[in-house]
Amino acid sequence: MYTLYYAPGSASMAVHLALLEIGVPFRLVKLDFENDEQHDAQYLKLNPRGQVPTLIVDGKPYFESAALLMLLAERHPQAGLAPPPGSSSRAGWYQWIVFFSSALGPVYRQWFYPADLGSPEHPPFVRDALRGKIEGAWSLVDAHLTTGGPYMLGAEFSAVDLLALMYMRWSRNMPKPVTAWPALRQYADRLRARPSWARLYEIEELTEWRA
Ligand SMILES: N[C@@H](CCC(=O)N[C@@H](CS)C(=O)NCC(=O)O)C(=O)O
Numbered sequence: 001m002y003t004l005y006y007a008p009g010s011a012s013m014a015v016h017l018a019l020l021e022i023g024v025p026f027r028l029v030k031l032d033f034e035n036d037e038q039h040d041a042q043y044l045k046l047n048p049r050g051q052v053p054t055l056i057v058d059g060k061p062y063f064e065s066a067a068l069l070m071l072l073a074e075r076h077p078q079a080g081l082a083p084p085p086g087s088s089s090r091a092g093w094y095q096w097i098v099f100f101s102s103a104l105g106p107v108y109r110q111w112f113y114p115a116d117l118g119s120p121e122h123p124p125f126v127r128d129a130l131r132g133k134i135e136g137a138w139s140l141v142d143a144h145l146t147t148g149g150p151y152m153l154g155a156e157f158s159a160v161d162l163l164a165l166m167y168m169r170w171s172r173n174m175p176k177p178v179t180a181w182p183a184l185r186q187y188a189d190r191l192r193a194r195p196s197w198a199r200l201y202e203i204e205e206l207t208e209w210r211a
Helices: 013-022 041-046 065-075 088-112 124-148 159-169 182-192 195-204
Strands: 002-006 026-030 054-057 060-063
Touching (some): 013 159, 013 195, 060 065, 065 088, 088 124
Parallel strands (some): 002 026
């Protein structure tokens, strides 16, 4: 039985979606960021960064959303979240998972957590630079989907799409949300039509950007 430590709508979302897609039993532990529960001494023993997600697998804690997606896809091959090892699609799978978690993950983190860069609010030039990086990454994905869609790996849905969906949702209140790009809009709609998305919204009690 897996245990997922999560906060609604946060970086735990992709892992939560993967568990729902797989259909395996799991236990959820919600952390209250308002009360800074992610920095409780007990939790820091599981995740020394004081962040979500943390996934307990066979009694041991692991963190980093992209790594957890890969781990789950590998442990549950029947769920079809990863193409077969050694295939060319698998190479693309690695590429896009690392792309999202390196080109978008840290930049979003800086966008939402100015304190990470030492100030309560970003000065305009930092905000513009972060915005430019995020929009640049989404433009690249939009161009890729236009010729290589409908999913990131073409015809095959995979864990990459769950990671992309989480990051797409985070753009909803940004100056240019992903829905402003035509191929990304269709891609988001396609992924948001999956039953796992509706179930996630119920469990995490989310409202914004449902469909
Ligand atoms: N690279 C990490 C980022 C995790 C992360 O930044 N999580 C945020 C929520 S989206 C968090 O736990 N924030 C609480 C905090 O930093 O105090 C991942 O993808 O798992």
